Amino acid sequence: MKTTEPQFARQGHVDSLCEGRWQRVLGGDLEVLERLRGDYGADLREAVTTPFNSGGDFVTISVSCVDRDAGSYRETSIVLVVGKDVVITIEPFSGCAPLDLALARMERDGRAGDSPIEIAACVLESIADTTDELVTNLSGSTERMMTQTSSILRSLETKRAREFGVSDVTATQQELADMEELLSYCMESQLVLAEGGRHLRTLTRGRGWENRTDLERLLQDIEAIEPHIDFVHDRVRLLQQTNNLALNVKQNQIIKVFSVVTAVFLPVMLLSTYYSMNFELMPILNWQYAEPMIIVLSFIFAMLPLLYVRWRGWLR
Numbered sequence: 001m002k003t004t005e006p007q008f009a010r011q012g013h014v015d016s017l018c019e020g021r022w023q024r025v026l027g028g029d030l031e032v033l034e035r036l037r038g039d040y041g042a043d044l045r046e047a048v049t050t051p052f053n054s055g056g057d058f059v060t061i062s063v064s065c066v067d068r069d070a071g072s073y074r075e076t077s078i079v080l081v082v083g084k085d086v087v088i089t090i091e092p093f094s095g096c097a098p099l100d101l102a103l104a105r106m107e108r109d110g111r112a113g114d115s116p117i118e119i120a121a122c123v124l125e126s127i128a129d130t131t132d133e134l135v136t137n138l139s140g141s142t143e144r145m146m147t148q149t150s151s152i153l154r155s156l157e158t159k160r161a162r163e164f165g166v167s168d169v170t171a172t173q174q175e176l177a178d179m180e181e182l183l184s185y186c187m188e189s190q191l192v193l194a195e196g197g198r199h200l201r202t203l204t205r206g207r208g209w210e211n212r213t214d215l216e217r218l219l220q221d222i223e224a225i226e227p228h229i230d231f232v233h234d235r236v237r238l239l240q241q242t243n244n245l246a247l248n249v250k251q252n253q254i255i256k257v258f259s260v261v262t263a264v265f266l267p268v269m270l271l272s273t274y275y276s277m278n279f280e281l282m283p284i285l286n287w288q289y290a291e292p293m294i295i296v297l298s299f300i301f302a303m304l305p306l307l308y309v310r311w312r313g314w315l316r
Contacts, residue, residue, distance in 0.1 A: 017103065018112050021086055022119050024103075027093035042081050042088060052196070054203040058083045061120070063196040065098050065127045066134060066185045073134075075185050078127070080120050082200065084209050087116035089123060102126035115210040117200070121218050124197055128222045131186050131193075135229050138179055142235045145172060149239060152246050169247045176240050183233045190229065194222045260309055267301030 014032055015024040023040075025032060033044040042058045053060040059082045067076040078099070079090040091099055102123045106114060114122070149172070201215040271294060275282075284290045 018106065018114060018119060021114070021116055023086060023088045024099065025088060025090045026095060028090060033090075036088060040083065040086055040088070042083065044079075044081060044088065044090065047079050047081050047090070052199045052203075054199075059200065059203040061196040061199055063124070063127060063193050064189045065096070065193070066131060066182065066189055067097050073182055073185070075189065078123075080123060080196075080200075082116050082120045082204065084207070085116065087119045098127040098130040099123060101130060115212075117204055117209055117211040118213045120200060121211075121213040121215060124193060124200070125218055125221065127193055128190070128225055131189055132225045132228065135183070135186055135225070135232055138183065139228075139232045139235070141179065142232060142239060145176070145239055146235075148172065149242050149246065153242070169243050169250075172243055173240065176236055176243070180233065180236050180240075183229055183236065187226065187229050187233070190222065190226050194219065194226075197222050260306070263305040263309065264302050267305070268298045271298055271301065 013026055013029075014036065015026070016022075017024055023036060025036070025044075030045070036042065036044055041056070043056075047053065047058075047060040047062075050060055050062070052062065061080045061082065062077065063080070064075055064077050066073055076092055076096055078096060081088040081090075089099060102119075102125070105126065106112065106119070106122060111118070111122075152169070197215065197219040201219060204211070204215075275284075275294065284293075287293075
């Protein structure tokens, strides 16, 4: 899962749709923008750099969306310039899936005669639905990862615990970090989209333009996706904390094993250190049963810490 920065291509062309009421500009080529300015009177060069503007006969709205590109995700900027007779959209030269979705919906529903405001509303709705679909897919991915995390936690109390390694959690944490970054892009996109919807509703009010779309309902639909993003984001954060907990427990188990091994062999090391001293007179060295006695004592002193650790339950 990968994201790239918003971008506009240097070359482009124009698709005239909906009987000329929708001019879809792919790429930010200056010659194309100047030609459209001469045809419709819209200053598109200023529109690309100005998020919201209602100067003259046009309303400019700049929004963003998370778009898929060759297996990765990128945050894409889209500019809508809405007038009484035409709506002009500017997108990257590689295209934008939400705008393709809007066009497919209009063709499916026979809405070739929609007004520019209705076309702009359809574009905003398609952007919101695309984001909602992406968040739904991420929610499904979290379900799979929750099952995986639960199996890891259960394995910590079984004999299969050694099959769970740090690399497993590291890969999962990286995937969760990518999902969190993608969700932050989605939330940012929805906030900008909601702001764009409010500007469209406010700046077109009182102009007398033809509009059959309920912009208030559209704005409510856009804002309704934000709690869904928050829910999935909270789930991702919970999974991150749970995986960190599993990793800490695993590390504690490893340290516990080394601590027990050290406690078991410490008395034996003490005995071997003592009897390795080169004293001139050490009476036990002349005793014929010295070696078996040292072996027995070493065994007893090694078992006593182990029995104590088991009695205290530290090996569980």
